[in-house]
Amino acid sequence: MKRHALAAWLLLLPLTTMAQDAPTWFRPDGGWILVGVLAVGALVAAGILQGRAGRAIETRPIAGLVAAEDAIGRAVEMGRPVVFVTGTQSITKPGTVAGLSVLRLVAEKCAETGARLIVPCIDTIVTRIAIETVEEAYRQAGRHDQFVPDDVFFVSNRQLAYTAAVNGVIEREHPATVFLQGEFSAESLIFGETGSRAGAMMIAGTDKETQLPFFVTTCDHTLIGEELYGAGAAISEDAQLLGSLRGVDLGRVAVLALVAVGIVLELARVEWLRTVLGG
Amino acid sequence: MRTRLPLALASAMVVLMAAAFFSPRLAGAYGSGVNRGLQIFGAFAAVPAVVGLIRLHSARIARKHSSALYSAVMLAALFATVGLGIADAKFGGPRFMWVYRNIYGPLQQSVFAFLAFFIASAAYRAFRARTMEATVLLVAAVVVLLGNAVVSLPGPGGASAEGWLLSVPAMAMQRGIGFGVALGIMAQSVRILMGLERSFVGRG
Amino acid sequence: MQKLLNIDRRIIFLGVALVLFLGLVLRPVIPLPPSSEARKVFDAVESVAAGEAVLVAMDYGVSSRAELDPMSRAALHHAFRRDARVLVVSFDSSGAPLASAMLDAVGAQLGKVEGKDYVFLGYKPDITAAIMEMGTSIAGMFTEVEVDGETVPTDSVAAMDGVTGLADIALAVEMTGSKHYEKWVDFANAQFGLKLCTGATGAIVTGQYPYLASGQITGLLRSTRGAADYETMVTKAYGGLEPDASSKMSVLFLGHLLMLAFIALANIGHWATRRDTQEAA
Numbered sequence: 001m002k003r004h005a006l007a008a009w010l011l012l013l014p015l016t017t018m019a020q021d022a023p024t025w026f027r028p029d030g031g032w033i034l035v036g037v038l039a040v041g042a043l044v045a046a047g048i049l050q051g052r053a054g055r056a057i058e059t060r061p062i063a064g065l066v067a068a069e070d071a072i073g074r075a076v077e078m079g080r081p082v083v084f085v086t087g088t089q090s091i092t093k094p095g096t097v098a099g100l101s102v103l104r105l106v107a108e109k110c111a112e113t114g115a116r117l118i119v120p121c122i123d124t125i126v127t128r129i130a131i132e133t134v135e136e137a138y139r140q141a142g143r144h145d146q147f148v149p150d151d152v153f154f155v156s157n158r159q160l161a162y163t164a165a166v167n168g169v170i171e172r173e174h175p176a177t178v179f180l181q182g183e184f185s186a187e188s189l190i191f192g193e194t195g196s197r198a199g200a201m202m203i204a205g206t207d208k209e210t211q212l213p214f215f216v217t218t219c220d221h222t223l224i225g226e227e228l229y230g231a232g233a234a235i236s237e238d239a240q241l242l243g244s245l246r247g248v249d250l251g252r253v254a255v256l257a258l259v260a261v262g263i264v265l266e267l268a269r270v271e272w273l274r275t276v277l278g279g
Numbered sequence: 280m281r282t283r284l285p286l287a288l289a290s291a292m293v294v295l296m297a298a299a300f301f302s303p304r305l306a307g308a309y310g311s312g313v314n315r316g317l318q319i320f321g322a323f324a325a326v327p328a329v330v331g332l333i334r335l336h337s338a339r340i341a342r343k344h345s346s347a348l349y350s351a352v353m354l355a356a357l358f359a360t361v362g363l364g365i366a367d368a369k370f371g372g373p374r375f376m377w378v379y380r381n382i383y384g385p386l387q388q389s390v391f392a393f394l395a396f397f398i399a400s401a402a403y404r405a406f407r408a409r410t411m412e413a414t415v416l417l418v419a420a421v422v423v424l425l426g427n428a429v430v431s432l433p434g435p436g437g438a439s440a441e442g443w444l445l446s447v448p449a450m451a452m453q454r455g456i457g458f459g460v461a462l463g464i465m466a467q468s469v470r471i472l473m474g475l476e477r478s479f480v481g482r483g
Numbered sequence: 484m485q486k487l488l489n490i491d492r493r494i495i496f497l498g499v500a501l502v503l504f505l506g507l508v509l510r511p512v513i514p515l516p517p518s519s520e521a522r523k524v525f526d527a528v529e530s531v532a533a534g535e536a537v538l539v540a541m542d543y544g545v546s547s548r549a550e551l552d553p554m555s556r557a558a559l560h561h562a563f564r565r566d567a568r569v570l571v572v573s574f575d576s577s578g579a580p581l582a583s584a585m586l587d588a589v590g591a592q593l594g595k596v597e598g599k600d601y602v603f604l605g606y607k608p609d610i611t612a613a614i615m616e617m618g619t620s621i622a623g624m625f626t627e628v629e630v631d632g633e634t635v636p637t638d639s640v641a642a643m644d645g646v647t648g649l650a651d652i653a654l655a656v657e658m659t660g661s662k663h664y665e666k667w668v669d670f671a672n673a674q675f676g677l678k679l680c681t682g683a684t685g686a687i688v689t690g691q692y693p694y695l696a697s698g699q700i701t702g703l704l705r706s707t708r709g710a711a712d713y714e715t716m717v718t719k720a721y722g723g724l725e726p727d728a729s730s731k732m733s734v735l736f737l738g739h740l741l742m743l744a745f746i747a748l749a750n751i752g753h754w755a756t757r758r759d760t761q762e763a764a
Contacts, residue, residue: 024303024304025303026302041469044466045469048473097476104478123321124325124328128328129480154328160390163390186394189394189401193397209452210453216405217401225457226462228463229464229467230463238475244469245466248466251465252462255462
């Protein structure tokens with residue numbers, strides 16, 4: 001794995017020499033940003049290595065994820081499908097990647113229990129990944145014959161056309177559970193209200209703080225911000241993935257410590273930290 | 280290889296795109312090329328996606344599914360718009376733009392207008408003083424609703440109450456969640472770099 | 484009282500529709516003081532001297548027109564009244580033709596000459612790459628523009644005289660219904676020091692307050708209310724601007740009152756039901 005990563009990196013390295021007439025090698029305000037990125041990255045990597053070394057890591061239960069299992073069971077009992085929306089952005093957005101990791105786990109659960117899973121997609125590349133993810137989940141559960149390719153489909157790459165289509169799916173299919181996991185925009189309220197009106201249990205998760213109020217007011221459970229990014233790791237129970245969550249926690253402690261120091265210095269009217277960080 | 284190659288490429292791209300963020304020179308060298316490549320990949324991926332869409336809706340029509348009428352409308356709109364675009368023989372031609380301005384545009388605005396109705400319904404259901412936290416939410420919502428369009432209440436420091444709410448506690452919340460999200464994205468990026476994040480690989 | 488807790492959604496929707504219709508018919512005028520964020524936008528454009536270049540970025544499509552068109556029109560009007568040279572871009576494919584049309588309309592209304600007083604630079608799909616390139620050479624990114632139906636090199640246009648990169652722009656005003664403002668803040672403001680004001684739809688505007696507090700954004704127009712505030716200030720200073728957002732405020736006024744009424748009914752029902760439950764116990 002490491003050899004492949006290094007080989008790929010070295011193959012792409014020559015591209016770095018094909019620089020056009022750009023002014024600087026390093027952006028003037030990038031110093032402290034780079035320090036922060038490297039520091040947090042190192043903490044996360046250390047957490048992963050700790051997990052790999054066998055250190056036991058516990059995570060707090062996330063209500064939305066605990067409810068997900070019951071929600072899928074509810075769908076089986078009611079004989080109604082589960083609808084999963086991976087957000088309204090492309091595969092280039094980290095929220096979409098996080099949503100796909102939750103899709104993988106939901107698909108595995110649906111395959112195990114025999115619940116029908118419908119996944120309307122907004123992005124063509126996400127559609128391809130979702131089809132393979134769901135199909136693989138059914139294959140691994142030994143129920144490949146129950147996989148319906150037409151249940152994972154591309155709708156439209158236009159935000160509101162997609163919104164209207166998903167509303168139509170919810171209204172016509174009457175799902176027992178709707179998962180909204182990924183990056184959303186203004187359509188989040190429309191999804192939430194439509195699902196709520198259809199009587200579905202709504203489990204949402206997004207990293208967009210501007211959309212969280214809409215989900216919190218219309219959905220039964222909401223994964224807030226980084227809970228979406230940690231969901232895949234938390235459910236998987238993989239030691240390395242759990243270790244990455246520990247690294248995030250350590251990074252958070254570092255940020256809080258910096259904020260506390262900053263507050264004290266500002267109250268004491270000492271501008272040293274602000275000057276150093278370029279504020 | 281089916282799994283390793285995408286993971287290896289993703290690892291390499293994490294490093295290269297992070298470098299492009301910090302280096303205007305590198306961003307100029309390959310940043311736009313990568314973005315353009317993504318658009319090309321998306322265009323190629325559109326072919327099987329649209330073919331799948333046509334197949335799905337054609338099957339619904341053939342089976343006389345309960346939503347066959349909607350499928351027929353969708354397919355008719357798809358082929359008509361594509362046909363008009365081809366007849367124009369250029370991007371943004373008159374026939375295509377007529378459809379865009381007179382059909383697609385109003386439809387898009389109509390769906391967006393749902394928000395006005397849904398937000399009233401959501402506010403009615405959500406803003407009830409069941410608990411202390413819900414009461415605080417209710418008071419904040421009322422202050423902002425009043426200040427936005429009815430009457431501006433006085434707030435701390437001479438500012439309006441809704442202005443203070445938006446620029447102090449709401450902003451603090453934004454920053455706090457923003458920090459958490461940034462840390463989560465960092466962790467996801469490190470997992471991709473180390474080949475542990477496989478959600479984007481699909482079958483893997 | 485239990486009925487107050489379970490008002491049918493259809494009644495709520497009907498109420499909203501009626502009230503919005505009444506607002507359009509009655510048009511009550513609501514005197515609200517301009518918000519401080521909108522005042523900062525007005526002051527920023529007011530500080531532009533005659534002949535300086537103002538960049539207006541209309542990064543939104545059809546769905547956000549209702550909220551953002553009024554503030555775009557007001558910004559163009561204000562910049563033209565300051566005798567600034569106005570450069571317009573759009574990083575939304577569906578919004579670019581609308582932006583060009585609005586620029587031509589406002590320019591014609593105020594007797595401005597295309598090519599000399601204003602130019603529509605065009606649309607590019609990759610906003611990050613475009614802003615990075617514009618930082619050093621705007622003409623390098625938008626190599627050709629259309630002036631009076633003719634395609635000409637961008638650097639031959641009089642409106643671009645003395646304007647090479649973003650550092651030569653006195654002020655940028657960006658309107659968006661998506662997260663495009665983050666690119667403007669991260670790249671145009673952070674790397675090239677571009678002074679930036681923004682306007683956004685109600686759904687995403689709250690995400691811009693941290694940037695306003697840190698000074699990365701100079702001023703902020705908050706959806707229709709911000710547009711109405713800005714329109715009012717521009718009209719008071721210069722006149723001649725058709726009140727668009729200001730007329731929509733009457734609809735917002737009645738709509739907000741209705742929402743407050745529903746919230747009040749829900750809470751009355753909640754407290755009455757709770758009291759009855761406690762008494763029964």
